Amino acid sequence: MVNNTYMGVDQIPVVVLDKTYYGCCPKCVRDLNTDESVRSAVDPYSHVTVDKARFYYGESR
Numbered sequence: 699m700v701n702n703t704y705m706g707v708d709q710i711p712v713v714v715l716d717k718t719y720y721g722c723c724p725k726c727v728r729d730l731n732t733d734e735s736v737r738s739a740v741d742p743y744s745h746v747t748v749d750k751a752r753f754y755y756g757e758s759r
Contacts, residue, residue, distance in 0.1 A: 699720050699721065699726070699730070699737075699750045702739055705722050707722075709721060709722055710722065710723075710727055712727050714730060714731055714737065717749065718751055719737055719750055719751050737749060737750055738750060739753070741753070
């Protein structure tokens with residue numbers, strides 16, 4: 699989630715303020731816990747900022 703890239707492998711769940719985010723390494727876990735900006739992203743379709751814990755990542759067709 700931190701680098702907005704599909705990793706293709708299991709991720710480390712990180713609970714922050716009762717929401718679950720996912721990281722691939724200890725640095726991502728630290729960043730998710732300490733840097734609010736990595737927990738959100740701009741939806742490329744709606745251009746709205748979304749919380750990554752509540753956003754569904756799907757395959758575009």
